[in-house]
Amino acid sequence: MTHPVHYETDGSIAVITVDNPPVNALGHAVRAGLVDAFDRFEEDGAAKIAVLVGAGRLFIGGADISEFGKPRREPHLPDVIARIERSTKPVVAAIHGAALGGGLEVALGCHYRVAVAGAKLGLPEVTLGLLPGAGGTQRLPRLAGMDAALDMITGGKPVTPEIAAEYGLIDRIAPDGEARAAGLTYAQELLAEGATARPTSNLTAAPATKDAATWDQLLEARHPGQISQRRAAEAAFGATALPFDEGLTQERRLFDTLMESPQREALIHAFFLEKRVSSLPELKDVEPRPLDTVGIIGGGTMGSGIATACILAGIPVTLVETTPEAAEKAHATISKNLDGAVARGKMSAEARARADLTTTTEYQALSQADLVIEAVFESMNVKRQVFGQLDAVMKDGAILATNTSYLDINEIAATTSRPADVLGLHFFSPAHVMRLLEVVVADNTAPDVVATGFALGKRLKKVAVRAGVCDGFIGNRILSHYRAAANEMILQGASPYQIDAALERFGFAMGPYKVADLAGLDIGHATRKRQGPRPGVVNPDWDDRLNEMGRLGRKTGRGYYVYEDGAQEDPEVLAIIDEVRAKHGITPRDIGDDEICNRYMAAMVNEAARVVGEGIAKRPMDVDAVLLFGYGFPRWRGGPMMYADQTGIGTIRDRIRTYAEANPEFWRTAPLIDELSETGRTFGEMNQ
Template structure:
């Protein structure tokens, strides 16, 4: 027996204990141990086998250390088949999580008991594959086709009570897994319960799989794995079990060879690596219990909501009692959403709004805060006034944070006597929903202040990315560039609606012009006016048609019109008929003869602009690693997860071809399409962005 699986006997029952910390992942030693344990129990004349996990969980899933490595036998499908085929009665006692391969092992046992807090699921589609050890064939037989399709195509985790109702579990009971498992096995033996292999259960009734396939593909915005999993479940209804298993394996291998799997695996590992910074190793964050938020608009209220839900006490500072009450109403509205979804109880709601939240109109109320975040108007003079007052009242060691989207954090820090305590914490709206947090590190920001920013992000459940100081940091700087590329294509002949359609087909949740309408066209207008005031390079192409929309009071969804008309509601957008005449007038004024663009050319140019600017951001050290860019675009800008992020997408497409395209575009506009030095260097050396990620790990 391997050390990963413990073996003991209690009467007629052989007990196999998974002991592969921290999550009993189904690595090679565990698989071998399970095979050996079943064989030993049979050889020794046991009547039943109990399988459970030591520590925090049952088998939580595959061993991620084996990802990308050559498979070692026995594979998990063979292990599951061996467990199910045993002539002994085999029972799983489950706690913690049984995910992916963990649930597939449980489904290969003949009975399943779990503690009430256990959760099960088959999340493989989130990695670009599907369950490959019988999950798509066994789950429909115990839970029915509709429940199996739901679990497999969404990858969601199911609590024990629901799993019991669906037939995935046979019993839920409080207690230690070993003890409740032994009692259940003995109960089954005393009742002379039969073996119950799931593979021998009748095939489930079919549904309209073609309709389900189309629905799932549309919902996934082109992600292949959930839709392909539908076909695997279909096999469970149409084929004998062994043929269904063969079909599952065939579809599994198809997905293993897709670019989408590469993108999703990259996203999976990068999400875990992004907040692990070498410079913070051994650096303790400062205390973080009470925070202040200045400005109770949409952003400030969202930040306060996220902090309250994370168990922090919040002082909300506003200009007047009326503004403070309005901020409280926004926060309460956000918390009502959490209440309706069952995230908090009514009692918790009242505690958060009446005790954990304090309203204030005087900066003196922030004197004991551990960290203060300003979320005031995006104007440097306004922010400097705020930080001057914070410098005067906040206690020594308090972290002073700005939520600026674009402005220079060094300039803000310089207004204080404690620049080492100043940091940028750029939340994305709505802040209590959006997962991304850019932690912007200024020149003099202390290491423990950076650690505190990341600690706050972790406490709030955010994906935190380190960013350096520049106009727009990582995300908005890159956004500005690829959005400019879209504007150039409009001048040259594309329409906002063709561009949005092409990019939504690529996998973005919304195209750039629909996004602009959602965010508010006045935001981009303010940025354009600021940049023009600072001086635009005469070589840069500019346009004013979008300014005219704003001058007429059309700011997007909030005013009912922008690039689109929202008269029928925000989800019923139709092109605004005023837009194309404005664009055509702009083209005529600039002497541009419009040409046609294919959807493929739109996507290629848009992505080339994104990748090129991202390479500049990494090359300048604004982002330390390519994966930092990828996570920023995934979690803050709607980039399709199955493409991994723009720089992973670039690696998959091939950097040499992208650089050639950029150079060809530069023949039309040498100023905008200046190739990133890092991109040129990587191509010259025959390397890619992932090589840089590996070097930084």
Template sequence: MTSSQTPTRSGESSEPVRILATSPVALIEIDNPPVNATSQAVRAGLLSAIQEIDRNPQTEAVVIACAGRTFVAGADIREFGQPPREPHLPDVINAIEACLKPVVAAVHGSALGGGCEIALACHARVAEPGATFGLPEVRLGLVPGAGGTQRLPRLVGMEAAIDLVSTGRTVKAAEALRLGLVDRLSSGDLRAEAMDLAQEMIGVQPARTGERPVAAMDAHAASAKVAEVRKKARGAEAPCKAAELVLLAADLPLLEGMARERETFLELRSSEQSAALRHAFFAEREVTRVPGLEKVEPRSIQKVGVVGAGTMGSGIAVAFADAGFDVKVVETSESAFAAGQARITDIYDKQVSSGRLTSAVRDERLSSLSYEVGTPSLADRDLVVEAVFEDMEVKRSLFRDLDGVLAPGAVLATNTSYLDIGLIADATARPADVLGLHFFSPANVMKLVEIVKTDATAPEVIATGLAVAKRLRKVPVVCRVCDGFVGNRILARYRQQAEYLLEEGALPQEVDAAMEAFGFPMGPFAVSDLAGLDIAWARRKRLAPTRDPHERYVDVADRLCEAGRFGRKTGAGWYRYTAGKREPDPFVTGLVEEASQRRKVLRRTISVDEIQARIRAAIVNEACKILDERIVERPLDVDVVMMHGYGYPAWRGGPLFEADRIGLKVILDQVNERAPQDGPGWEPAAGLVRRAASGARFYP
């Protein structure tokens, strides 16, 4: 663009959409901080601007761009749940596509949801190399509502379009270019290059996306693709509906396809699943706003130490390296040092071989990691995270050593899954600097981190944990100390109920299948095999001296461990594993049936409904207790833990949101109807009974 084409402002600068007038190419700028969301004012302004461009004889082409750090990054969340106001986004986007003059989108940052649909309707798209595109509506239980399912396949083809709209995943500009979603990548000045492209298009009939033909998929291939989407969705409705809408693009004209899309969008918007996913969306953001910490400043953290490079420690080290921290990994011996370094290198090598990472990025991240033997090398660290063996005395001894090594103000964190962090902190002279950072395996992948505070933990140390988690791009939940904190405490309780079901007549594969049908990615016994049965076994042995002798206790898991069956890592646990494939094992069936005989329990057929109802109630029961004990302050804390750490289906909104929607009394009634009345059945916890009786809700 020449200097004579530099845009000049027209209209009030306070408007969220304005025309920066040039000739022959004008520029429409959207300026609606922080993410240029498609609010009613933006929709109205954009429609008015397009209409003005169409009327203005001096303008022969137009570029749509955005101020600030991003292109249009989605809908205005403040309008969620409100009646839609005109102009509706589909009408605005149709006007863009129908414009008689070439329209080019200049995309930087993120073009998501409605922002991506705006770009799709333009006649060409130029993007910065760092830009991202996506239609993430399925993550809110919706489908694109302004033509995304109809225009995207016309640009990228059926297969790619189904993938993008059914998963909601985003693509970087380079992939968008390969797919055909983007026409050019900018090499410097994005707006100038977009305006140059617009000028090239003057006098040429605009290539309207909605008029492009799209090749239909073979009927068998289409059916198989929808079946694949349905399987991955695990009960979520929106992904399947989105895939089916994409397939319509080959058979229907644009406006008819958009009408079907809009009908589906409105239907889903009022659905229970969309309400649950919107709750999940807001809960994930609200969980970081911890009451009492609003004005507390975190400590500065850049140099991080990780003690222990086993499975957890290596993942934690990778998570910190990925986030740009200076990471030092410490082991107790040269052999452990070498094994830990190899483990971390292997994590990165697998990411390169799968195409998720380039060799250059791998090498850069590995260069941010250093390795030492012994804790004295950690003297310059701002934060040290221990990931050593789950034993109280081992951890207390380590923390005594760290206390003598680290500078004042350094934060000491333990990754313990169950142990009393207060007792670990008491081994130091600085308990105010100690907290739990409980990562979930694999730590470089799983989003959840439980930030566990003791009675002595300083507020700024808790704030530091939150700030670190944010930089790691994790979802943090702050909680107090108890055995298992939030997630593992609930897991232990519903795994116990699953074992009761075994003793009464179910088999591991039947319980797992029922819970996978409920929406979990894996059932409780498959999860145990993945995590390692020895971990829970060590906890049971630790708690055995204090266990109530009258408590019902199923010992099948102990017998598996005594037989050396610790799960996937030994090739056998609740299942046997052949070439990595999970298979039911007659050995386990024999142990289960023998346990029933010893307990004199008459085995019976247990329905899927009963399995789901009893495990759901076990989860809600323990959540009630956690809230009553103020281990967490808010029901949403429990929901976020269960969704991000344990696979509770997000389309259900988490166990406590779902309990509100169903009703606690209904949950109790479902269990009481299905559990046997004259045998070792279900005994609901006092917290759930009390809440059900009072009609209390978890959410207002």
């Protein structure tokens, strides 16, 4: 095995290179190699200054996350950085690409820092439920001051070299070129100036403008329920309150506390999900079909969003609408989306100029497309008609995809002469923003068609998850169940506002009734009408009343909430709910926030267990990915299956049995819940 740290000299300059592809992660071999290299530098009488640089596309990406949870092996990263910092001769960090997490902490341990333009520098540990644990909370404040350090450490977002220079985090920016060359140039200048070693630990941190208690309150408000941001701030304040070594001791204590926290486990689980869910054993060695051009049927919100996503990925798009006016409107919508992407820095002006978009009313324009995605009205009759026309014009080997949210893809495929070429690609709105893509596999879908769906997801930078065919697939099927549990609680005595508030405190981005207002109450009304009565499911008469009144949510200014200067509670909605309770002879009872969260999550987990048990989702982690990336589930809880494992599947089962006493038809325990409870296994074990 090639050693991941190289030592060489260029005149009187020692060049130490970390070469551990793909991201120069700080695994054990790299840490040991760095200690050896700096020991050698200290003993090398010809070397007067050292330049630390990363090979490949970045400086150092950070800690090796695969080592988390395993026994620690010396040398530990804090000791490696301390070794670099106590070098008696000056050390320059030459940063390109990225210096993140432990990578930036290594750079902070060097005496001087130069960054190539375009690099990113950051401490993202809080996004993994941790804090910088190798001196970052102590060295960054000493360089950048407490205010800037607290923003970086608790926010987790990287900064540009320009911002880093403004903070005092780096000494200079190299406008272009290689990091090695920039480091050598800077090192030569430092030698000429007679520069000496400059340990960061000897500096004094500029104090914060807000005290520790105020920061704690701010972080609790910004990140309710989460602990890593608050512990990271607590550690950082040690830079002004404690001597350096004592600050390091406190940092390590708080880091170790977070390492043992369920939130860290959940966030690491979520981090790995993004790649793991798209790795399917059945697709190993299956080559996707060519994917050079995409057609889209329908230019509404969803169709235009899908077209935008494809064009942002550099894929030419031909979009078919029913009338020239509708085609022109779709073209304008997509163009506006692309212009917005340029304004936000998501697309270059050059790529915008190359954008290949054609809108038309002719299906024949799709005859040479490699894949067509249908995004028309959610009606089986309409979709069958569209697929019949596509079957007649599309070339052999082309893929016919539907963006349906609920409908039976097997029935859609049966209208064609090529069911093996049909699959579902369920995007989430807005499709050019939302990261989730359900790749829905019908009974006859060919393996290379499935592989192509995942290849498209990767190209569009989506989190692609395999789903089987059923009403609602993974996400919407589970959604209908936990939303039904919320409706049941309203009938029993809770208000939609109390439910939303409790679940937002639990960590959801939005409560279910705010989500309903965002989607439109007519959507839910149409779904219930299509599904018809379901055993044990409360019919939300109040929801139907609001729909009949034209209160369709945000698009009409009124739904569950009144939208005047934000979302405002509406006494009229509460009065309608009271009328419905009276009609059913129900005396409302007090329902606490804990019960709201427990019932809601029990319904979610129970239906998710059915989805996994029936093979609609292949693995529990597929459910976690869908809820995390498509439904606003709190990332720091890891997904509903991770939540169930951490809560205890037996506890979830017992809650379901208690709720079943009043409504046994709805609260039937999923067979997989019973099985795992009895055997003591977890959902996590099923992911292996």
